[in-house]
Amino acid sequence: MNKQLKTIPHFSNEEEERIFWESHDSTDYLDWSHAQSVVLPNLKPTTKTISLRLPQHLLDSIKAAANSRDVPYQSLIKVWLQEKVQNH
Secondary structure (H helix, E strand, O other), rough: OOOOOOOOOOOOOOHHHHHHOOOOHHOOOHHHHHHHOOOOOOOOOOOOOOOOOOOOOOOOHHHHHOOOOOOHHHHHHHHHHHHHHHHO
């Protein structure tokens, strides 16, 4: 396919680029037939710190459950939240 590709504009920041790609089709700018698969093994998900107030008895129960599984209680909370979201 010898489609004439458009030139990708210069973006001054990521937000500007994001807005552009939300309203434009990348196939007008890139020849995806030459794309290659990439594996990024060291990529870690972005995390955000939050503050969560729990009753002391609930936190104690969570810590006890985590201790019996030999995992940090915050990790156990994340696992439980992920399971609940997937099953919802």
